[in-house]
Every structure is written in structure tokens, then in C-alpha cells.
Amino acid sequence: MSEAIIVTRGVEVTLGGNPVLQGVDLEVAHGEIVAVTGPNGVGKSTLLRCLAGLRTADAGEVAVLGGPPRDEPAFWREVALVADEPAWYPGLTVREHLELMAAVHAGPRMDIGEALESFGLASRADAVPPALSTGQRQRLLLAMTLLRPSRVLLLDEPERGLDAEFRRRLAEILTDYAAEGGTVVMATHDPGLAEAARSRRVALADGRAETTV
Amino acid sequence: MSSAAEIRGFVRSRSRRPRSWTDLYSTGLGLAVVAAMLSQPASALLAAIARQADPSRMGAGVALVMLAGTGFLAAARAIGPVTLPPADAAWLLLSPLDRRAVLRGPSGVLLAISAVAGAVLGVGLLAVLGTPDHTGVRLAAAMLLGVAAATGGMAAAVLAQASQTWNTWAGPAIAVAAALAVAVALLGSGAGRRLLAAAASAPPAAGAVLAAMAAALAGLLVRRARRVLDRIPAGTLLDASVGRGHAAGAAVAVEPGSLTWSAEDAHWRGRTLRSRRWPALPAPMAPAWQDWRRLGRRPGRLAVLFATAALPALIARTGGGVLEGMTAAGVKGASGLAGTPGLLGVSLTVGLMLVGGLAAAAASTSGARRDGDNPALARLLAVGPRRILAARALLPGLLGGAWLVAVLAGLTVTGALPAGPWWLLGAAAAPALAAGALRMARRRPVDHAMPVIDTPMGAMPTGVLVWALTGVDLVVLGCLPLAAALLFQPAALGGFLAAQALSGAAVLSVSVLREGRRRRDPL
Numbered sequence: 001m002s003e004a005i006i007v008t009r010g011v012e013v014t015l016g017g018n019p020v021l022q023g024v025d026l027e028v029a030h031g032e033i034v035a036v037t038g039p040n041g042v043g044k045s046t047l048l049r050c051l052a053g054l055r056t057a058d059a060g061e062v063a064v065l066g067g068p069p070r071d072e073p074a075f076w077r078e079v080a081l082v083a084d085e086p087a088w089y090p091g092l093t094v095r096e097h098l099e100l101m102a103a104v105h106a107g108p109r110m111d112i113g114e115a116l117e118s119f120g121l122a123s124r125a126d127a128v129p130p131a132l133s134t135g136q137r138q139r140l141l142l143a144m145t146l147l148r149p150s151r152v153l154l155l156d157e158p159e160r161g162l163d164a165e166f167r168r169r170l171a172e173i174l175t176d177y178a179a180e181g182g183t184v185v186m187a188t189h190d191p192g193l194a195e196a197a198r199s200r201r202v203a204l205a206d207g208r209a210e211t212t213v
Numbered sequence: 214m215s216s217a218a219e220i221r222g223f224v225r226s227r228s229r230r231p232r233s234w235t236d237l238y239s240t241g242l243g244l245a246v247v248a249a250m251l252s253q254p255a256s257a258l259l260a261a262i263a264r265q266a267d268p269s270r271m272g273a274g275v276a277l278v279m280l281a282g283t284g285f286l287a288a289a290r291a292i293g294p295v296t297l298p299p300a301d302a303a304w305l306l307l308s309p310l311d312r313r314a315v316l317r318g319p320s321g322v323l324l325a326i327s328a329v330a331g332a333v334l335g336v337g338l339l340a341v342l343g344t345p346d347h348t349g350v351r352l353a354a355a356m357l358l359g360v361a362a363a364t365g366g367m368a369a370a371v372l373a374q375a376s377q378t379w380n381t382w383a384g385p386a387i388a389v390a391a392a393l394a395v396a397v398a399l400l401g402s403g404a405g406r407r408l409l410a411a412a413a414s415a416p417p418a419a420g421a422v423l424a425a426m427a428a429a430l431a432g433l434l435v436r437r438a439r440r441v442l443d444r445i446p447a448g449t450l451l452d453a454s455v456g457r458g459h460a461a462g463a464a465v466a467v468e469p470g471s472l473t474w475s476a477e478d479a480h481w482r483g484r485t486l487r488s489r490r491w492p493a494l495p496a497p498m499a500p501a502w503q504d505w506r507r508l509g510r511r512p513g514r515l516a517v518l519f520a521t522a523a524l525p526a527l528i529a530r531t532g533g534g535v536l537e538g539m540t541a542a543g544v545k546g547a548s549g550l551a552g553t554p555g556l557l558g559v560s561l562t563v564g565l566m567l568v569g570g571l572a573a574a575a576a577s578t579s580g581a582r583r584d585g586d587n588p589a590l591a592r593l594l595a596v597g598p599r600r601i602l603a604a605r606a607l608l609p610g611l612l613g614g615a616w617l618v619a620v621l622a623g624l625t626v627t628g629a630l631p632a633g634p635w636w637l638l639g640a641a642a643a644p645a646l647a648a649g650a651l652r653m654a655r656r657r658p659v660d661h662a663m664p665v666i667d668t669p670m671g672a673m674p675t676g677v678l679v680w681a682l683t684g685v686d687l688v689v690l691g692c693l694p695l696a697a698a699l700l701f702q703p704a705a706l707g708g709f710l711a712a713q714a715l716s717g718a719a720v721l722s723v724s725v726l727r728e729g730r731r732r733r734d735p736l
Contacts, residue, residue: 091507
């Protein structure tokens with residue numbers, strides 16, 4: 001196996017007195033896609049927040065790119081997170097959001113037109129995010145995330161609001177990202193997406209992680 | 214099919230206990246207490262308006278009353294004006310019930326609110342113009358005129374909600390009214406002074422005729438508005454009612470911050486924009502450019518912002534024309550604020566200037582506010598928080614500083630302040646205004662876990678107080694030299710100017726340097 005980009009050892013997290021993660025061990029290699037699955041409330045998002053440095057584990061170790069994750073710009077220049085939060089500025093169009101991302105990050109992975117086409121947003125390029133549907137806003141967030149360069153992608157239910165056709169397209173986009181050397185960890189409820197992205201499935205159950213496929 | 218009244222009665226019978234005599238007693242007692250509380254200030258006001266007014270102050274005063282009326286109607290249009298409680302909007306609006314009957318209650322409330330507001334405006338107008346004789350007749354005519362103007366304006370706003378033609382004209386009409394108020398303010402101290410003085414000393418019968426004509430016109434408008442109630446599109450009513458629901462939710466949870474995003478999203482949702490190329494700027498300026506672009510897309514807001522810069526000069530003129538500092542002749546020998554109405558005036562003007570400057574600066578901090586509330590995009594951008602904060606301080610500093618410069622220049626030109634380069638103090642205060650506005654934009658939600666303290670004025674929730682003062686604190690601290698200069702009004706401003714430049718820069722620098730120590734997400 002190639003070098004491990006993400007390593008967790010015995011990660012434990014308790015939320016409101018409820019033990020959510022009880023010794024999660026996980027290793028994700030360079031260029032690998034891992035799909036974390038499991039029912040609601042099992043701790044998928046909590047695990048992703050630990051990997052993103054947004055939550056400190058009560059016990060255990062977390063290492064991303066060789067060090068503990070930190071909510072700092074240097075970390076976010078290497079790691080991109082997609083979660084369920086509004087990620088747009090008021091008064092800017094879809095195209096301007098993508099241009100902003102390209103202006104801030106040197107060496108974007110694709111040009112603006114390509115991103116609009118690839119994420120099915122070309123016809124909505126002049127729309128503002130509040131005028132988009134839930135699925136289109138999710139496409140915009142994914143487009144901004146995948147436009148910028150990164151080494152690790154953390155995706156919390158990326159299929160949220162997306163139609164079946166675009167989920168297949170998303171699987172291709174993620175596969176291409178991994179083929180370029182990126183590492184992906186996504187929490188998902190869509191086995192089809194996990195399979196189409198040729199990911200390694202890790203099921204969370206009883207606070208522990210177990211590789212299933 | 215049941216009527217709207219029967220449905221409302223059914224809902225009321227399930228949601229409230231039956232009314233008893235104690236409810237009537239409580240309501241009656243409450244009204245009596247309110248009447249008793251208002252009687253003293255009302256009689257004092259009536260005694261105060263029975264005088265010959267100073268013609269030099271009339272223009273500014275009439276302009277302020279006109280601006281208040283225009284602001285009232287603009288606010289009514291922004292709210293709806295016809296809205297329903299969210300539950301009624303969800304259950305009754307889209308039902309087969311008679312739309313006019315469903316809207317009867319809210320429209321009645323609108324009429325009552327505009328009548329009260331109009332009466333207050335009428336009394337305000339009379340207070341400005343004065344009553345040389347026949348106080349009772351003039352007061353009645355002024356109140357009738359005010360009520361007619363407000364109810365007529367509100368009826369026009371309702372018509373604008375129902376008809377696209379009226380809607381097209383409503384915005385320009387409000388803008389013309391505001392421009393007219395500015396013209397009255399400008400001409401009132403010069404060419405228009407005689408006209409205003411003539412209007413003030415006109416026989417009471419002339420005022421009564423004018424009020425009667427206005428009332429007749431308002432009556433026609435109200436009648437027409439009642440007829441078109443059922444033609445207001447359901448979508449328009451639903452949008453307005455959702456906004457009202459957000460406002461009510463924000464008020465109940467004492468969380469005003471939640472209201473701003475829903476208003477912001479609603480504004481942009483209805484706009485058609487054209488993408489423009491993002492300028493090639495260095496990393497921290499590129500995200501900060503969002504606020505510049507957003508502001509450029511709201512020129513009306515910018516125009517209103519700078520129009521309000523005339524208010525302090527108008528208020529100063531209404532209050533006497535000169536801001537008397539602590540060294541002014543009128544203050545010598547007096548002790549304390551109570552004995553120095555001039556000092557009270559200057560203190561109020563300083564407060565208004567700082568709050569206004571902060572509001573002007575805060576008009577361009579949506580990016581910082583978004584990053585504070587939802588840092589997802591800030592994480593994707595991955596720019597250092599200090600660098601981005603410094604870049605984001607540029608626009609609010611420019612806006613707040615320009616607003617203060619305009620205010621101080623206005624006060625100097627109108628003679629409210631002695632001659633001197635006062636406007637420079639406004640420019641020097643810009644960094645402090647930017648620091649305060651950015652601190653306000655990034656404040657946490659109200660902490661309801663903070664203690665409630667008992668004060669002579671009642672219980673005070675400290676969480677709300679801390680929330681409200683966050684941002685204002687930095688502005689007050691950073692603008693102390695400006696406030697002191699206005700209070701003491703020294704012959705030479707050099708020292709105060711240097712101190713202001715220093716304190717403004719210091720407050721902003723500390724604010725930016727501390728940013729690196731903030732955690733974006735406490736979880």
C-alpha cells in the first residue's frame with residue numbers, strides 16, 4: 001500500500017454524554033477514495049469533523065498529511081471540506097463564485113467554463129445562489145471545491161439534493177481527482193455513488209469502523 | 214362553506230381560554246396606565262407648541278417631519294405593507310375563503326397604525342411651525358393633515374402591492390418626497406423662509422380646508438385600497454408574511470442577526486444579475502472584493518446612506534443652529550448636562566454621528582458577517598484571517614469615513630460648528646469605524662445564558678446588552694478624540710486630529726492582530 005494520507009488510531013468522541021465514536025481506526029492511502037457509511041447518528045459527520053480539525057477527539061490520534069489537523073489556512077490550502085453549511089457570499093453570481101475561487105488559489109484544476117459545464121451550471125451562471133435549487137447549490141459548492149487545488153477532499157453527504165444522473169457524474173469527477181493523486185473521504189448514504197466512485201467502503205457501527213468492500 | 218370569521222373564531226376558541234372579566238379589567242387598567250403615562254408629556258408638548266416658532270429653524274424641522282413620513286412609508290413598503298401571521302398565510306391564504314375577509318384584520322391594523330403615526334407627524338409639524346393663535350383648531354387641522362397623509366400613503370402602498378402600475382410609481386414617488394424634504398431643508402434657511410413663515414402664520418381656516426381636502430383624498434385612496442385587497446397576488450402576500458415570520462421569530466428569540474440573512478437572500482433572489490469578470494487582485498483583496506461588488510449592485514442603498522449624512526446638520530438647525538460645546542458662552546456658569554441644553558444637543562449629535570458612521574461602515578461588511586456565521590467558504594478560500602480582515606477593513610473604513618466627512622463638512626458649512634478643518638477628523642476616524650463595523654459583523658449570537666440584572670428601569674438581560682454594544686464599544690474607544698473635540702470645540706484642532714489618527718489606527722491594528730487568535734468554530 002502507498003503512503004497513508006489519513007490515519008486515525010482509537011478515536012473516541014462523546015457528544016452530550018452519548019459515546020459516538022469508540023475507538024475508530026482508519027487508514028486512507030494516497031489516491032484512495034473511502035466511503036464512510038452507516039445509519040443516521042452513527043458518527044459519520046463527527047468523524048469527518050475530527051479529520052477536518054473542527055472537533056478534537058476525546059481520546060486517540062488523528063493525523064492528516066502527516067500531522068494533526070488544524071482549523072488554519074495552511075491546512076485548508078491542502079484540504080477541502082464540503083459540509084451542510086451555506087457556502088456563498090450574498091450578491092455574487094455562480095460564475096463570480098468560481099472566478100473568486102480561481103483568483104485566490106494559484107493553479108486551479110480547471111477553467112471556469114469547464115467547471116460550469118462539468119457541474120451542469122452553465123445555464124445558471126448568472127444566477128445568485130439563493131435563486132438556485134438545493135441540488136444546484138450543492139453542485140456550486142462541489143464545483144468550487146473541485147476547481148481549487150487540494151490534496152485531500154472531505155465530503156459530508158456530497159449526494160445531498162443531487163439527481164441520479166449527476167451523482168454518476170460526480171463519481172467520475174471524484175475518480176479523476178483520485179487518479180490525479182488526491183485522497184477522498186466521504187460520508188454517504190448512497191451505495192450507488194460509493195460503488196460508482198470505486199471507493200473502499202468503511203461502515204461505522206457501534207462507534208467503530210469496519211471495512212466492508 | 215364557513216366564513217373567514219367563523220374559521221378565526223374556531224382557531225381562537227382552541228388556542229385561548231375563554232375571556233373572563235379579569236381579562237377585561239387587565240386590559241382596561243393597562244390602557245388607563247398608558248393614558249396616565251402619556252398625559253403628562255402630551256400636555257407638556259401642547260404647552261410647548263403654543264408659541265411663535267423661529268423661522269430660521271422651520272425649514273429643517275419641516276424637512277425632518279417629511280423625512281420621518283417618507284421613512285414610515287418606505288418601511289411599510291419594505292414589510293408588505295399587507296402581511297399575515299405565518300400560520301394564517303399557510304392555512305387561510307391558499308384556502309377557498311374570501312381573500313378580502315382574510316385580509317380585513319391585517320388591513321385594519323395597518324389603518325390604525327398609519328392613523329396613529331399620522332397624528333404624531335401632524336403634532337410634530339405643528340411643533341415645528343408653532344401656533345401663534347387658535348391652538349385647538351390648528352392642532353386638530355395638523356393632526357387631520359398628518360392622519361390623511363399617512364393613511365393615504367399607506368393606502369397607496371397597498372395599491373402598489375396589488376397593482377404593477379402603482380408599484381412602478383411608488384418607488385419614484387417616495388424618492389421625490391425625500392428629495393422634496395431635502396429641498397425644503399435647503400430652501401428653508403434661505404429663499405423658502407418667507408414661504409414657511411407665511412404658512413405658519415396662515416389663518417387656521419386655511420389649514421382646516423387643506424386638511425379637509427387631504428382627508429377627502431385619503432378617504433378615496435383608502436376606499437380604493439379596500440376594493441383591491443382581494444387582488445393582491447398570493448405570492449406577494451406569502452413572501453411578505455414569510456418576512457414577517459422571520460421578524461417575529463427574531464424578536465421572540467431576541468436574535469436580530471437571523472433576520473438579516475433572510476432579508477439579504479430575499480433581496481438577491483428576485484434580482485437578475487450579469488456576471489462580471491473578477492479583478493486580478495492579490496489573495497486577501499480578492500475575497501474582500503465581494504463587498505465592493507455587492508455595494509456596487511445596490512446603488513440605492515449607497516444613495517440613502519449618503520443622504521442620511523445631511524441629518525445631523527438638519528437636526529442641529531432645528532435645535533438652534535449651533536452646536537454649543539463646553540466652552541461655548543451659553544454653557545458658562547451652568548452645572549451639569551441638565552443645565553446645559555446646548556451640551557445635551559452636542560452630546561446627542563456626537564452619539565448620532567458615531568452610530569451613523571458605524572451604520573455606514575457596517576453596510577459593507579456582509580463578507581465578514583458571512584464568514585463569521587458560516588465559515589465554510591472561508592475555509593475553501595484558505596486565506597489568513599488577519600490578511601483578509603485587513604483587506605476587508607478598507608471598504609467600511611472608506612464608507613464610514615466618507616459619511617463622517619460629509620456630516621462634519623455639513624455642520625461646518627451650515628455654521629453649526631465653528632470654522633475649521635473638522636472634516637479631517639472624520640477621515641481620521643475611519644479606521645476606528647471599520648474596526649467597530651467588522652467587530653459587529655463577527656459578533657456571536659446573543660448569549661441568553663448570561664445573567665439578568667435588576668436595574669431601576671427593570672430587568673436587563675446582559676446577553677442582549679453585550680450583543681448590542683459589541684462593535685459600538687470599539688467605535689466609542691477609537692473615536693474619543695473626535696468626541697472630545699466636538700464637546701470642547703478647541704480653537705486649534707491639530708492636537709485632536711493627531712490623537713484621532715493615532716487612536717483610530719491603534720484600534721484597527723489591535724483588532725486585526727487579535728484576529729489570528731480567534732477560533733472560527735468553537736466545536
